[in-house]
Amino acid sequence: MRDPANPPAESPEYPPELARLPPGRHGLPREFVSHNQRERLIAGLAEAVAEHGYAGTTIAHITRNAAVSRRTFYEHFASKDECFIAAYDMVMTELRRRVAEAFDAEEEWPRAVRAGIAAMLGFLAAEPHLARLSMVEALVAGPVVVERYDAAIQSLAPYFAAGRKDLPDEILAGLSPTTEEALVGGMVSLISRRIFADRTEELEALLPDLVEFTLTPYLGSVAAAEVARAA
Amino acid sequence: MAAETSEQGYQQVTVADIVRRAGTARNTFYENFRSKEDCFAATQEYAMTAALERVVDAAGAVERWPQRVRAGLAAFLSYVAAEPALARTCMVDALSAGPAAVEYYERSQQAFVSLFRLGRDVSPRGADLPETLEEAIIGGVFWIVYQRLAAGEVAAIPDLLPELVEFALTPYLGAEGARRVGSGDADGPDEAPDAEL
Numbered sequence: 001m002r003d004p005a006n007p008p009a010e011s012p013e014y015p016p017e018l019a020r021l022p023p024g025r026h027g028l029p030r031e032f033v034s035h036n037q038r039e040r041l042i043a044g045l046a047e048a049v050a051e052h053g054y055a056g057t058t059i060a061h062i063t064r065n066a067a068v069s070r071r072t073f074y075e076h077f078a079s080k081d082e083c084f085i086a087a088y089d090m091v092m093t094e095l096r097r098r099v100a101e102a103f104d105a106e107e108e109w110p111r112a113v114r115a116g117i118a119a120m121l122g123f124l125a126a127e128p129h130l131a132r133l134s135m136v137e138a139l140v141a142g143p144v145v146v147e148r149y150d151a152a153i154q155s156l157a158p159y160f161a162a163g164r165k166d167l168p169d170e171i172l173a174g175l176s177p178t179t180e181e182a183l184v185g186g187m188v189s190l191i192s193r194r195i196f197a198d199r200t201e202e203l204e205a206l207l208p209d210l211v212e213f214t215l216t217p218y219l220g221s222v223a224a225a226e227v228a229r230a231a
Numbered sequence: 232m233a234a235e236t237s238e239q240g241y242q243q244v245t246v247a248d249i250v251r252r253a254g255t256a257r258n259t260f261y262e263n264f265r266s267k268e269d270c271f272a273a274t275q276e277y278a279m280t281a282a283l284e285r286v287v288d289a290a291g292a293v294e295r296w297p298q299r300v301r302a303g304l305a306a307f308l309s310y311v312a313a314e315p316a317l318a319r320t321c322m323v324d325a326l327s328a329g330p331a332a333v334e335y336y337e338r339s340q341q342a343f344v345s346l347f348r349l350g351r352d353v354s355p356r357g358a359d360l361p362e363t364l365e366e367a368i369i370g371g372v373f374w375i376v377y378q379r380l381a382a383g384e385v386a387a388i389p390d391l392l393p394e395l396v397e398f399a400l401t402p403y404l405g406a407e408g409a410r411r412v413g414s415g416d417a418d419g420p421d422e423a424p425d426a427e428l
Contacts (some may be wrong), residue, residue: 055329139326139333143240146327150381153374174410176374176394185374186367193337194368209361216402221356228361 038076040066046081050129054084054137084141085148091127091134092152098123099156109163110219111228114211116159117187121203121210124191128200135192156184163218175217179184183214232274237319241328268313269329270336271320278317279339282310290346296353297404303346303371308389311376317384317416320378343369347399354403368399413420 003163044066059080065147077083102119106112124131138149157180164172187210194202208228215224235248246267250260264270289306290299311318325336347365351357361367372395379388393413400409 053330136333140329142242142327150378154378171406174397174406176397178391178394179398181378182371182375182395182398184371185377186369186371190363190367190371191342191375193370196333196337206363209363209367212361213364213367213402217398217406220405221360221402225356225359 017179035074037066037068038086040068040176041076041083042090045083045087046129046133047136049084049087049133050210054140071089081142081144084137087146088134088138088141088145088148091130092148095120095123095134096152096155099159103159109166110215112222113159113163113214114207114227114230117210117214118204118207121191121207124195125200125203128198131195131200131203135188135195153184154181156187157181160214160218162186163215167218169217179217183217187214232270232277233316233320236271236274236324237316241320241324241332246270249413268329268331271332274317275321275328275332275335278314278321279335279342281314282307282318282321283342284340285310286343286346297400297408299348300350300399301392301412301415303343304395304399305392308376308395309390311380312385312388315380318376319380319393322373340369340373341366344361350400350403357403360402364402368402371398403427 010199041062044062044064045057047065048061050059051195052058057080059070059073062080062083063070066073073083077086098119099116103112103116108113124135134149137144160180167175190206190210191203194200194206211228212221212224215227218224219227232244232249232253234246237251238310239248244267244307246257249267249270250257253260260270264273274287284304286303290303293302293321294361311322319359321336321339325332344365347368351360354360375391375395376388379385379391391416396413403409
C-alpha cells in the first residue's frame with residue numbers, strides 16, 4: 001500500500017494479496033484474491049492501471065505491485081493486454097454475478113430491475129478502481145477489450161426485455177425493438193461519465209433516476225417514478 | 232485522419248498513414264498539427280461542430296418542441312450516414328483515443344441536453360422528471376448509433392428515426408404521443424401532449 005499510515009485490515013477475509021488491490025470495500029469472492037501468482041498479477045495490474053492509466057502502465061509496474069519476477073509474469077501472460085483482459089473478465093464476471101443475484105431475488109419485475117441496478121451501482125461505488133478499469137480504461141485497451149465491453153453492456157438488455165412479457169398487447173405492439181438497447185446505453189453513459197470524472201461517490205444516488213428512466217417505456221412515467229421512489 | 236482511423240483504429244494509425252492518405256508531405260502535416268493526437272482533436276472538433284450546426288439549423292426551422300426533436304434527430308442521423316468515417320472517428324474511435332478525446336466526446340453530448348430540456352416545459356410531468364433524464368436519453372441515442380457504426384450498418388442509420396424519437400419523447404409525452412411524433416403522424420396543429428402518462 002502506498003499509504004503506510006492506513007494499513008489494510010488483517011483478517012481472514014482480507015488475505016495479504018488484497019492489500020495489492022486499490023483501496024475499497026472489496027468483499028470479493030475468495031477466488032478473486034487467492035494466493036496464486038496469476039491473481040496477484042491481476043491485482044497488481046488493477047493497482048497500476050488505477051495509478052498510471054492503461055497506456056501508462058508497464059509490465060514493471062505490474063510485477064512490482066504483485067511482488068513477482070518478470071519471468072513469472074510471462075509464464076502467465078503474453079503481454080500487458082492479455083493481463084488486462086483477464087482482469088477485465090474477472091471484474092465483469094463478478095459484476096454480472098451480483099446483478100443476476102439481486103435481480104433473481106425479487107419476485108416482481110419492476111422491483112427486480114431496481115435491485116439489479118442497485119447492485120451494479122453498489123459494486124462500482126465500493127470499488128472505484130475496478131469501476132475505472134472496467135468502464136473507462138477498457139475503452140483504451142484495444143479492440144479486443146472494446147468488443148467485450150460492448151458485449152457486456154448489451155448483455156444487460158434481457159433484464160429489461162423481461163418486462164415485455166407482462167405488458168398488454170397494445171403497449172407491447174408500440175414498443176420498438178431497440179428500446180432495451182437504448183436503455184442500457186443511456187444507463188451506462190450516466191454511470192461511466194461519473195466514473196470518468198472520478199465522482200464514483202455519486203453513483204448510488206443515481207438509483208431513482210435510472211429506475212424511472214428504464215421502467216418508463218414499460219410502465220409509463222408515473223408508475224415508473226413510484227417504483228423508483230419507493231423505499 | 233478520419234479515413235485511416237475508421238479503417239485501422241486510432242491506436243494503429245501513424246502520421247505516415249495520414250499524410251499518405253491526404254497526399255501531402257510530412258512537413259505539411261507538422262505545419263498544421265503538432266502530433267497525431269492534435270490532428271485527432273481537430274478532426275473531432277470539426278465533425279462535432281458540423282453535426283451540431285445541422286442539428287441546430289434543422290431544429291430551429293420548426294416551431295413546436297416535439298417536432299423540433301424529430302427534425303434535430305433526423306439531421307443528426309443523416310449527417311452520420313453521410314459521413315460514416317467522420318462519425319465513426321468521433322463516436323467509436325474517440326473512446327479509445329485517450330482522456331482528452333473521451334472528454335470532448337462527453338462534452339459534445341451535453342450540447343444536445345439543452346435541446347431536450349425544453350421538453351420539460353411542455354410535459355405535464357416536467358417538474359417531476361429526473362434531473363439526469365436528458366443525459367440518459369442522449370446516451371441511449373448515441374449508444375444505438377454507435378452500435379450500428381461499429382457493426383458497419385451505416386445505411387440503416389436514418390431508418391432509426393421513428394424509434395429513436397419515440398424513445399426520446401416517451402418520458403415527456405407518454406408512449407402514445409411519442410409514437411405519433413416519431414411516425415410523423417402528429418404534424419397537424421394544436422397537438423397537445425396527451426394525458427395517458
